[in-house]
Structure formats: structure tokens, C-alpha cells
Amino acid sequence: MCGIVGLMANQAVNQALYDALTVLQHRGQDAAGMMTWHEGRFLLRKSNGLVRDVFHTRHMRRLKGNLGIGHVRYPTAGSSSEAESQPFYVNSPYGISLAHNGNLTNSDQLKQELFSSDLRHINTSSDSEVLLNVFAHELGKQGLSMGPEDIFDAVRRVHRRCNGGYAAVAIINGYGMVAFRDPHGIRPVVFGTRQEEGRQEVMIASESVALDVGGFELHRDLDPGEAIFVDLDGNIHTQSCADNPVLAPCIFEHVYLARPDSILDGAYVYGTRMQMGRKLGDRIRQEWPDYDIDVVIPIPDTSRTSALELAQHLGVTYREGFMKNRYIGRTFIMPGQTLRKKSVRQKLNAIDVEFKGKNVLLVDDSIVRGTTCNEIIQMAREAGANKVYFASAAPPVRYPNVYGIDMPSAEELIAHGRTEAEVGDLIGADRMIYQDLEDLKTACRDVNPALEEFDCSVFDGRYITGDIDEAYLNNLEASRNDSAKDHSAGDHALVGMHNQDDDQDDDFA
Numbered sequence: 001m002c003g004i005v006g007l008m009a010n011q012a013v014n015q016a017l018y019d020a021l022t023v024l025q026h027r028g029q030d031a032a033g034m035m036t037w038h039e040g041r042f043l044l045r046k047s048n049g050l051v052r053d054v055f056h057t058r059h060m061r062r063l064k065g066n067l068g069i070g071h072v073r074y075p076t077a078g079s080s081s082e083a084e085s086q087p088f089y090v091n092s093p094y095g096i097s098l099a100h101n102g103n104l105t106n107s108d109q110l111k112q113e114l115f116s117s118d119l120r121h122i123n124t125s126s127d128s129e130v131l132l133n134v135f136a137h138e139l140g141k142q143g144l145s146m147g148p149e150d151i152f153d154a155v156r157r158v159h160r161r162c163n164g165g166y167a168a169v170a171i172i173n174g175y176g177m178v179a180f181r182d183p184h185g186i187r188p189v190v191f192g193t194r195q196e197e198g199r200q201e202v203m204i205a206s207e208s209v210a211l212d213v214g215g216f217e218l219h220r221d222l223d224p225g226e227a228i229f230v231d232l233d234g235n236i237h238t239q240s241c242a243d244n245p246v247l248a249p250c251i252f253e254h255v256y257l258a259r260p261d262s263i264l265d266g267a268y269v270y271g272t273r274m275q276m277g278r279k280l281g282d283r284i285r286q287e288w289p290d291y292d293i294d295v296v297i298p299i300p301d302t303s304r305t306s307a308l309e310l311a312q313h314l315g316v317t318y319r320e321g322f323m324k325n326r327y328i329g330r331t332f333i334m335p336g337q338t339l340r341k342k343s344v345r346q347k348l349n350a351i352d353v354e355f356k357g358k359n360v361l362l363v364d365d366s367i368v369r370g371t372t373c374n375e376i377i378q379m380a381r382e383a384g385a386n387k388v389y390f391a392s393a394a395p396p397v398r399y400p401n402v403y404g405i406d407m408p409s410a411e412e413l414i415a416h417g418r419t420e421a422e423v424g425d426l427i428g429a430d431r432m433i434y435q436d437l438e439d440l441k442t443a444c445r446d447v448n449p450a451l452e453e454f455d456c457s458v459f460d461g462r463y464i465t466g467d468i469d470e471a472y473l474n475n476l477e478a479s480r481n482d483s484a485k486d487h488s489a490g491d492h493a494l495v496g497m498h499n500q501d502d503d504q505d506d507d508f509a
């Protein structure tokens with residue numbers, strides 16, 4: 001769940017892209033990058049760190065041009081090295097740069113094909129470099145003087161070759177900006193426009209909040225399998241490029257990933273989270289009619305929306321019993337369990353008076369590894385709570401994610417192979433309440449009834465792309481579990497395959 005953005009404007013795009021990346025920061029905290037296009041040349045700045053740390057004034061000054069794309073990264077493949085941060089670039093055909101959110105599930109096979117049939121070399125272990133090269137190869141079949149139809153044909157062939165979840169935005173040198181979404185629409189991508197001195201400017205982004213901050217009017221989401229091409233005059237062309245598109249967006253975007261003020265596939269995330277709170281309230285009423293909860297306390301940030309609605313629905317007092325350190329980012333998307341665990345205590349602190357002698361219901365949006373709830377329950381007890389109940393606005397997370405969320409290992413998921421009550425015991429809760437999966441889906445459909453299907457694989461183990469088997473999951477677990485990552489976390493100092501520039505002062509200044 002990285003964040004992507006692309007902008008075709010009639011003025012310099014660097015600041016607007018920076019602003020958009022800042023509001024997409026919750027989708028990736030490991031690395032950030034921006035590629036602009038100016039007078040037939042690509043200009044790149046990318047590095048590890050938050051947006052504010054990666055782009056300094058000297059970089060911004062050099063990111064010239066009226067066309068550009070940007071990326072914030074949360075790795076799901078390869079390493080967290082700066083060399084695998086995005087956007088990526090290939091010189092042939094035309095010169096293409098691409099930023100990707102998601103995860104390809106057949107990237108090993110594609111890499112092989114790229115080498116042996118397409119005569120292309122992949123220099124990193126990133127699946128996004130694979131996606132770019134497949135796109136480039138397919139585009140290369142079109143020859144010179146391409147039109148929108150040729151680009152859509154290339155995307156059609158990308159869909160036939162690539163499996164998994166992907167939303168991507170790209171610049172084609174001399175032609176314009178392209179974006180496409182996988183045939184299940186697993187990862188989100190929207191587009192919108194604004195008028196600037198009578199001319200249309202177009203932004204494409206993972207979430208609508210990026211458009212809001214730039215004053216763009218949201219047109220719509222890309223449909224599953226659809227591509228959009230914006231030519232250099234700002235004209236928009238769209239086409240469905242998949243053989244059998246079926247919208248099945250990742251439901252975890254609504255649970256946790258997206259910002260509540262985003263509208264994804266026609267549903268306000270704020271609204272879907274409120275509905276999750278109501279449904280959870282209904283479940284408590286049903287299964288625990290004589291509940292003795294004195295106060296409902298959310299685990300900031302993401303659970304706030306559903307916890308408030310849950311409290312109101314049950315008629316119980318809602319209190320902000322944990323204060324969040326605003327300078328610590330999201331802990332779930334941090335690399336490594338040691339860092340995640342340490343960060344929970346740094347991030348959240350209890351206000352004792354809200355706990356002392358009370359039966360508290362702590363509400364989180366989801367429990368994944370159990371890092372947060374373990375610490376939080378202890379903190380509630382240390383603050384003097386009488387009983388500590390725990391509710392999750394999502395069902396138990398029991399299966400790995402293969403479409404762009406870094407949950408590679410079933411063994412690391414606290415609910416894997418456990419009942420709800422067993423999880424409650426393990427985290428030390430006096431009672432445990434989980435959302436029901438059907439209720440979660442209904443919560444989203446209550447906001448947009450057109451949403452029929454979802455990717456719910458982390459909850460039900462059903463992988464919508466149909467290509468995930470035991471062997472794939474075993475391989476993923478072995479290569480990406482926490483200890484495997486610790487081993488490969490060595491020295492990622494960049495030795496300079498990319499980002500060379502002739503003024504050479506920037507990286508050393």
C-alpha cells in the first residue's frame with residue numbers, strides 16, 4: 001500500500017506533487033521519490049525517509065517540468081534499499097518512468113520471461129521494476145508515433161501477463177502520462193481535474209485526499225482493468241483494457257490503510273468506518289446483552305471513527321484515554337517487530353483518570369500481529385482499569401496478504417490458527433469482541449451499495465486472483481518474515497546505478 005501520484009499541469013508540478021505525497025504519507029513511510037519531465041529529460045529525486053526528509057529545497061529546484069509522478073513506499077517485495085525506492089525508469093522504448101502501488105504475484109516468472117524472451121534485465125529485487133519492464137516491452141511493440149489506442153493495447157497485454165494487485169502511474173517521454181489499475185481493482189486509484197487559466201490540469205492519485213489538497217475536483221476511480229492516458233495537451237483518454245474485469249477492492253483499505261477523508265470506489269472511508277462501529281455495537285448487544293462497559297476508549301488514530309460511533313450506538317461514554325505523540329508515524333507499517341513494539345510505547349500514553357476503577361472497552365480498527373493491543377492492555381491495567389475488554393472493528397486477520405500489504409507470514413499473525421477467545425486470552429483481555437466478516441462487507445455496502453465484491457483475503461484466505469497456492473505462501477513466508485528481513489537488512493548504501501546528474505552537488509551537499 002504505497003502511495004502514487006501523477007500530475008499533468010500547465011505550470012511546474014514539483015510543489016503540487018510534494019503536497020500530494022505529504023497527504024499520502026500514511027501509505028508509506030520508508031522512502032519517497034519524484035520524477036519530473038522537462039524538455040525531454042527525466043529528473044529524479046528518491047531516497048529513504050519521509051517526504052519532508054527526502055526533498056530539500058535544492059532537490060525541489062531541480063525537479064523542473066509541468067509533468068511528474070511521485071511515490072511513497074512501504075516495501076512488500078525486495079528490500080527497503082534506496083535503490084528500490086520509486087519511481088523507476090527505463091530508457092527504451094521512448095523513456096518511461098513508473099510508480100507502483102501493489103504487489104505482483106508472478107514477478108519471479110515474469111522476471112525470467114523478461115530475461116529469456118524479452119531480452120530485458122532487472123537490476124533490483126523489486127516487483128515494480130518488473131512491472132515497468134513488462135509495460136515497456138509491450139509498449140515497444142507499437143513502434144513510433146503511438147496514439148492512445150496503442151498505449152491501451154500495451155496495457156491490455158500487461159494485464160494478461162501480470163497477476164496480483166497493482167495501480168501504477170507512468171510518464172512516457174514525449175507522449176504524456178498513463179495510469180492503470182489491475183483487473184480486480186484491488187488497489188485504489190482516482191483521477192480529477194482543475195482549471196488553471198482556462199486550461200485543464202489532471203491529477204491521478206491513490207486516494208482522493210491528494211486531489212483535495214491540490215484543489216482538484218474528483219472525477220472518479222479508475223475501473224478495474226481500466227487505463228487512463230493524458231496527452232501533453234491535457235486531454236484525457238480512458239479505456240477498459242481487461243478481458244474480464246471484476247471490481248473486488250481490498251477491504252483493508254477501508255479498515256486501516258486509507259485516510260478517513262478519502263473516497264474510494266464511491267465510498268467515503270469515514271462513512272464505512274462509522275458503519276463498522278455500528279455493526280460492532282450490534283454484535284456486542286447481541287452476544288453480550290448485559291455488557292458492563294463504563295467507557296469506550298479508541299486506540300488512536302485509525303480506530304477513532306468507528307469507536308466513537310460504537311460508543312454512541314451503545315449509549316456508553318466515549319473518552320480519548322490514550323494520547324498520541326504526533327511525531328511518531330504509523331507503527332504497523334514500520335519495518336521489523338522490535339521497532340514496531342518500541343514505537344507503540346513511544347506513540348501512545350494513557351491518561352490514568354480515564355481508566356482508574358473503570359471497566360473499559362478498548363477499540364482498535366484491526367489486530368494484526370497483536371503488537372499494539374498487547375502493549376495497550378498492559379498500559380490500561382497499569383493506569384488502574386478494573387476490567388479491560390477489547391474490540392476489533394475488523395474480523396480476525398488470519399492469512400497473509402499478497403497484494404501490497406506487508407503481511408507475508410501467517411505465523412506472525414496473532415489470530416492465525418486461534419479462536420477469537422484464544423486471542424483474547426493471549427493478549428490478556430477480560431473479553432474479546434471481533435467484527436463479523438459479513439458485517440464488515442455490509443458496513444462498506446451501506447455506504448456504496450454498488451460494492452458487491454471485495455478482496456478479503458487477510459480475513460478469509462480466498463485469493464481473488466486465483467493463482468495463490470501453498471507453495472507460493474510458503475515461499476513468501478520464508479523470504480519475507482521478520483527474521484528473514486532482519487538478515488537482509490544489512491548495508492543498503494547506494495552505489496549509484498540511478499540518479500546520476502551532471503551537477504553532482506546534490507547528493508553530497
Ligand SMILES: O=P(O)(O)OC[C@H]1O[C@H](OP(=O)(O)OP(=O)(O)O)[C@H](O)[C@@H]1O
Pocket residue numbers: 256299300301302303329330331332333364365366367368369370371372373
Ligand atoms: O496488531 P498490530 O500488528 O499492532 O497492528 C494493528 C495496529 O496497527 C495499526 O496502527 P498504526 O499505529 O499503524 O496506525 P494508526 O495510528 O493509523 O492507528 C492499526 O491501526 C492497529 O492499531
Ligand SMILES: NC(=O)CC[C@H](N)C(=O)O
Pocket residue numbers: 001002003073074075076077078084100101102103104126127128404405
Ligand atoms: N506497498 C506497495 O504498494 C509496494 C510496492 C512494491 N511492491 C514495492 O515493494 O516497492
Ligand SMILES: [Mg+2]
Pocket residue numbers: 299300301302303364365372
Ligand atoms: Mg492503530
